[in-house]
Amino acid sequence: MIIECRDLIKTYQADGRRMNAVDEASFVVQQGEFIFIHGHSGSGKTTLLSLIGGLTSPDTGQVLIDGRDNWQQSDNALSDLRNRTIGFIFQFASLIPALTVLENVLLPMSFGGVAAGARERATQLLVEVGLKEKMHSYPGQLSGGQQRRVAIARAFINKPAIILADEPTGDLDEETEQEIFELFKTFNREQRTTFLIVTHNQHLATTIPGSRVFTMRQGLLKEIQAG
Amino acid sequence: MTTPMLERQINFLDYTLSSLWRKRYKNIAVVLVFAAVIFLLASFQLVSNGLLERAQTALVMAPEILIQKMVAGRQESIPVAYAERLQGIFGIRQVTPRVWGYYFDEVTLANYTVIGRDQVAGGSDDQLTQVLADGRLPAAVGETVLGQAVFRTKGLQDQRVFSLFRPDLSLKTLTITGLFKKESNLLTDDLIVLSLADSRDLFGLPPGLASDLMVSVANPREIGTVAKKIAAALPGTRVLTRPQIEKTYHMIFGWRSGFASVCLLAALAAFFILSWDKASGLAPEERREIAILKILGWQTADVLLVRFFEGAVVSGGAYLLGCTAAYIHVVFFGSSLFLPVLAGWSVIRPDLHLVPAIHLADLLLLFCFTVMPYLAATVVPAWRCASLPSATALQGG
Incomplete structure (x- = not known):
């Protein structure tokens, strides 16, 4: 197993009340699996991804990546895990405005100390997301959908074992969405990349045979389709 | 790589x-x-x-000890004869009378500082020589050394002879024998150095009087001790030492x-x-x-x-x-x-x-x-x- 969540609880204080964003979530993900998580806004999906990605700590419970508990590691080790093992795709623009498209894609790689062939790989990824001509543009010169595709290319630059994607194709047209998911499937097939994808689009899960589907409601996670 | x-x-x-x-x-x-x-x-x-x-x-010009006569808390001219009363003090190498004052130039509307002193071999004149850019210190009556600003503001250029007014408005003619260095401008820029006799003549000061007495001592570490002895020997005078001037x-x-x-x-x-x-x-x-x-x-x-x-x-x-x-x-x-x-x-x-x-x-x-x-x-x-x-x-x- 590559990911194991044990009794995860994360609560927030809102309007003087404690709310469970994630309520005793437990599940196991094997390497190479496609996991889809559906749910309404505020149901706790993004919080769950944050917990798995080591971006926020659970109140109780454990997240184990490759058998190691995220929150038993040092801050630097956790940064290293995020850099080498996990690729993030956010639901909002997450590019650095000062850097070109190519530099943004190279960002995790440059500072991870892996330099050989980095530029070629970044260029290839930009070809795959259809943005080769924009590689020297700045984020401010791109549309929202183009920025999303740059973020997707960036998430794959370090060939991570896990991709955590929060509405990765939210503002892309259907054709681009299909292309992106083909790309996901290619990585999954070639590198056995594991995907955890938060999306409103329930149809997407049907395009990937063998994928598992979870729903979240008021912090409660429930598997509705086994792979 | x-x-x-x-x-x-x-x-x-x-x-x-x-x-x-x-x-x-x-x-x-x-x-x-x-x-x-x-x-x-x-x-x-x-x-x-x-x-x-x-x-x-510039303080190389300053005497090791300076004696000024004080009357009612103000400085007055000091009799040169006071030097004789210091003869018994061990450690004094030389006592040199000096006249100094300000000369207002009506043409340039500037105050010049005038110092009159006689050249004494081996004395503090040697220190004055160190800040000379060229020429020599006044050795005879009618000779002078000027600071850079005096030379410049009076527009002397190639001129070697110029005149100043005595108090009775008669003219006193002086010949330039040297100029002070730019590096000492802080203290010498507005300076006119004359012989003792010329300075008395310029200011109308009677013979036998000076502005102060400069004392050089044999051992610089004894300046303080000698100054105390001078103060004891010459009541009514103010005795200043070089370290005190530096501190000021x-x-x-x-x-x-x-x-x-x-x-x-x-x-x-x-x-x-x-x-x-x-x-x-x-x-x-x-x-x-x-x-x-x-x-x-x-x-x-x-x-x-x-x-x-x-x-x-x-x-x-x-x-x-x-x-x-x-x-x-x-x-x-x-x-x-x-x-x-x-x-x-x-x-x-x-x-x-x-x-x-x-x-x-x-x-x-x-x-x-x-x-x-x-x-x-x-x-x-x-x-x-x-x-x-x-x-x-x-x-x-």
Whole structure:
């Protein structure tokens, strides 16, 4: 197993009340699996991804990546895990405005100390997301959908074992969405990349045979389709 | 071939420069304002150092001991005969009478300082010779040595003979035998040195009287002891020693530069309050950028390193710019902005060309008061932000 969540609880204080964003979530993900998580806004999906990605700590419970508990590691080790093992795709623009498209894609790689062939790989990824001509543009010169595709290319630059994607194709047209998911499937097939994808689009899960589907409601996670 | 570690640092620096370039107008403005503050502080430091160094150089002219006659708390002419009453004091090498005073030149509307003294071999005249640019000290009646400003303001150029008015408005003609060095301008710029007889003649002073008596001693370490003995032998006189004169110079320049520095520190403090206010309240996009970098695998130390580079480029650039501008201002533009405050007021402003020595301790002090606080103001807020969970960058759901 590559990911194991044990009794995860994360609560927030809102309007003087404690709310469970994630309520005793437990599940196991094997390497190479496609996991889809559906749910309404505020149901706790993004919080769950944050917990798995080591971006926020659970109140109780454990997240184990490759058998190691995220929150038993040092801050630097956790940064290293995020850099080498996990690729993030956010639901909002997450590019650095000062850097070109190519530099943004190279960002995790440059500072991870892996330099050989980095530029070629970044260029290839930009070809795959259809943005080769924009590689020297700045984020401010791109549309929202183009920025999303740059973020997707960036998430794959370090060939991570896990991709955590929060509405990765939210503002892309259907054709681009299909292309992106083909790309996901290619990585999954070639590198056995594991995907955890938060999306409103329930149809997407049907395009990937063998994928598992979870729903979240008021912090409660429930598997509705086994792979 | 660069090592991964070096390449990593180069990448950080590259990222920093890109980030600075993105906000270039704001950063250039900060550098300019910061550099201006540093320029003011460094200029004052350099000018006061330069003046003190000049004063030290010029003090070779000062006698080891000076005796002035005091009547009712005011200085009066001293009888040259007083020197005979000092003959019994062991340690005195020489007693030389001196006349000095101010001569107002109606043509140039300037006050010149006139010193009359007879050349004495082996005496303190040897020290005066050290600050001569060319020529020799007056050796006969009718000869004079001038400071640079006197020579310039009177428009003498190739002229070697000129005249001054006695109190009865008759003319006294003098022949120039030398000029003082520019390096001693602080004390010699407005100076006219004559023989004792010529100075008495110029001021209408009776024979047998002088302004003061200069005493040289055999052993410089005995100056204090000899001065006490002189004071005991000549009641009603004021006995000044060279160390006391040096201390006076230090106090005057130290007080002036200290006062000015305090005024400038207020400007510096205002700058830091503003920069701290700017830096401590990171803009939302800056906070999000830090969060994204952390999510992509940057360590807290990496974020701090970039912020440190940013602060170092801005404050280090301002520091270098400010210090260089201050040096150019002091050395090549004669400290035109601050010299009136530090050098005092005079009708003839000394034409100083200060080349102050650069003291590492002064540079370090300035560095600590300017660059270090700015670095803290940029790194500390970033550290606080980078230490927080990065989940704030993820929104929704």
